Amino acid sequence: MDRIAALQPTAVNAILAEVRALQAQGRNLVSLMRGEPDLPTPAHIVEVCTRALHNGRTGYPDNRGEKAFREAVALKLERDNHLRFDPATEILATSGATFGIHAALTALLEEGDEVLVPDPVYDAYQSPIRLAGGTPRPVPALLEGGRFSLPLDSLEHAWTSKAKVLILNTPWNPVGTVFTAAELEEIGGFCERRNVTLISDEIYETITYGEHRHISPLAACPSLRSRYLHINSLSKTYSMTGWRVGYCAGPAALIQRMFMVLAQSSRGPATFVQDAAAAALSGPQDCVASMQREYAGRREMVLNSLDKALAPEGGFFAMADVRGRGESSDAIRRRLLNDHGVVVVDGAAYGPGGEGTLRVSFASGGETLNEGLRCLREGLR
Ligand SMILES: Cc1ncc(COP(=O)(O)O)c(C=O)c1O
Secondary structure, eight states, X not given: OOTGGGOOOOHHHHHHHHXXXXXXXXXXXXXXXXXXXXXXXXXXXXXXXXXXXXXXXXXXXXXXXXXHHHHHHHHHHHHHHOOOOOTTTSEEEESHHHXXXXXXXXXXXXXXXXXXXXXXXXXXXXXXXXHTTOEEEEEEOEEETTEEXXXXXXXXXXXXXXXXXXXXXXXXXXXXOOXXXXXXXXXXXXXXXXXXXXXXXXXXXXXXXXXXXXXXXXXXXXGGGGGEEEEEESTTTTTXXXXXOEEEEOOHHHHHHHHHHHHTTTOOSOHHHHHHHXXXXXXXXXXHHHHHHHHHHHHHHHHHHOSSEEOOSBSSEEEEEOTTSSSOHHHHHHHHHHHHOEEOEEGGGGOGGGTTEEEEEOSSOHHHHXXXXXXXXXXXX
């Protein structure tokens, strides 16, 4: 099988190509598309990085991750997530969550294995599953009362004996659900019963609203430990998307297999980047709280501005409800782009379960958000 032929550009990259073509014709567009915070990396983190560079921290890193970084991750997981992992054997530094997901799937899958994937969900899980020889198996989400969930009967119905992995993302991109402890216990129970490994992508953990709080699936279901892999990165929490630094935590045998993948490819984030990342995780966390407040304000703006938007419990996306308009979400997205100059992603790009919605990002604020919402209101009127 030609694994490369099965790879797809992400939805955002495909739309970006359309955007660039229009911009080349001189069109002025406003984008509420990307999941990239417009806030700068906090100054104290940048300072640690520049100091590390001046101090000659420019050689090859420890390929598992610098010891200080792995130790900072272990302390952070205990402090914030109530999870205990041994920094020597159970933690791996990765070039963003993206590499962690790739290494995990490559380490876990055999040719022909299936991966249960919520529908809709972050579309960039699909290609690394294919690259690892697996087949994505959608688990239809339930949209009820303005909230998406992943019911047990959907999981059971999607399950086959070939299913080796379930990927879960909480807070959930694009739909904004923050799974509750009860939901996570149920999902964890399913993984145990069906002998499925849970790849848990918790990259939006600090961005939650109101009474909603992120709970790590392993904290909700401790008996899952041998089948749980934690994926995280500093991209969203500390506005560090371009630094390409993240980490995974899981059973030593799985981390060792992932390390073998990493050692043949990326060999980990740059040494000075890991120094800065360790400082970010161990240093003052008020920058995280202040970013969270900023997103909460933007979320209010979006919800006040759009008549029919599902209120996200976490993350920085809101789903505009465009059901019942007699047009596909992709057709609406194209019309908004071509006639109203605003860029959003159609919900169907995240799986058929996203049809009837548009993903509106508030990772950018200020005039971009103001103007983007004005164009959206006009286009959806
Ligand atoms: C759910 C989810 N996981 C992973 C990533 C990629 O993260 P990183 O920048 O750490 O590679 C993103 C980025 O948008 C995301 O939304």
